[in-house]
Amino acid sequence: MERIALTNQTFEGNNNAYLFAEGPETVLVDTGDRLPGTYDQLEEQLDDHGVAVGDIDRIFLSHWHGDHRGLAGPIQAESGATVYVQEADAPLVAGDESAWEAMVDRQMDYFDQWGMPEAKQDEVTSVLDSVAWQEESPDVRTMEDGDSFQVNDTTLDVVHAPGHSVGLCLFELDDGSDGIDVLSSDALLPKYTPNVGGADIRVEQPLDQYLRTLRAIAEADYDRAWPGHRAVIDDPTARAEYIIDHHEERSYRVLDALDCYGPCDTWTVSDDLFGDLDGIHILHGPGESYAHLEHLEREGVVLRDEREYRLADGVTERLDERDDNRWPLDA
Structure with missing residues (x-):
């Protein structure tokens, strides 16, 4: 597995996409955002590892946020890759207009309930519009907690980890060696504490769900966590307990x-x-x-x-x- 760092101008530091290309199949976990320049960065880094966008066979998305799903559509258009995402996040990734409209309506309701000033509502809406933008949405297949996918010599086990988003999933990596690493996406980050409550207003009882996710991560006692942003986390249990x-x-x-x-x-x-x-x-x-x-x-x-x-x-x-x-x- 190779970590591919892609710039991120909006959120918690450089995005990570993870490349599996040591075998007959080329797979990405997450893709980076759709902001100008990101696609070129991805192409350059894939080339460094001897593969091209057109070689990608499958994409696994950790969740629907634009800085993780952003390039799934363009990659699929170039390569025909199959795109997987958890069922709750699938309509947003697939660009379902009714799903997006329902979420935007809910956001605006919450802004009023929270007492957010109108000028601040206008400012944040402009930011959300810029990062949600996508010209082409991918066709998607759904995955669920407990699903397993064989990717060359590594098994990716899907672990539903809601809180930051409704459908966020971790991917446990079993390559036959002792211990288990995990792709933790935005459930566990090395510097910032992942946002709950605002990052996905569809999440019911967001703090409760996120605490359960953190405790599950701590109990799993992973060897290392490869997060959605920034560098590897060498002690995921300690990091999860710190965030609690x-x-x-x-x-x-x-x-x-x-x-x-x-x-x-x-x-x-x-x-x-x-x-x-x-x-x-x-x-x-x-x-x-x-x-x-x-x-x-x-x-x-x-x-x-x-x-x-x-x-x-x-x-x-x-x-x-x-x-x-x-x-x-x-x-």
């Missing part, structure tokens, strides 16, 4: 913001956590704040009245009792 701790610290800060401000909306909590936001972060900041508020509301720690949230009785005292600035999270 991070979200417990974030939940504490969400509760502390409600304690300071009194009843307020999601945008106010986001502003306390992240400050002034621009670009795609206008979506990610309140989205993650919402994910925590929704989780804490279901736990009975936070109460909601229309768009405003407030602390339940006794929570202020419980916050004062904690000396670790963390709020334990169940999932």
Whole structure:
């Protein structure tokens, strides 16, 4: 397997596509985005490994986001490659207009519920339009949790890992050696903590689902994780546990913001956590704040009245009792 780093001007650092070409078949996992120059980069790096776009037989997409599926259509048009993606994300990858319209409508509803100012709505909508753009969508086949695919001498085992998106999948790599590596996509990143709540507003109970994914990664005790962005993660278990701790610290800060401000909306909590936001972060900041508020509301720690949230009785005292600035999270 070869890691192919492709520039990414919008999200969490360079994108990774993964090439399997040591055998009769040429396979890519993820493709990079559709922004100008990315296709040329991919061609150049494939050439460095002795293959061309037209040689690609299959593409496995970890999820629907534009920086992972972006070149699937053009590659398929050039090579005839079969494109696989999890069922929940398949309509978006395939360019189904009704699926895209439903998601955009839901986004706009959430923007209003979160209390996002109109000017910020306009700004983030412009960013989303630019990264969602695709002139040609691929035909897709669906894959599910537990599916296995033989790719030359390596078996790719599909593991559904929702949270960052509804259909996000990991790929466990079994090449017959001791231990298992995993292609972790955006479920586990080496520098940033993957966004939940904003990255895919279709996800129900986003923080709950993501915590379950992180705990499953930690329990799997993978040797290494090859992420969707940046360099390899040498201790995936420790990284997953770190991100769980991070979200417990974030939940504490969400509760502390409600304690300071009194009843307020999601945008106010986001502003306390992240400050002034621009670009795609206008979506990610309140989205993650919402994910925590929704989780804490279901736990009975936070109460909601229309768009405003407030602390339940006794929570202020419980916050004062904690000396670790963390709020334990169940999932």
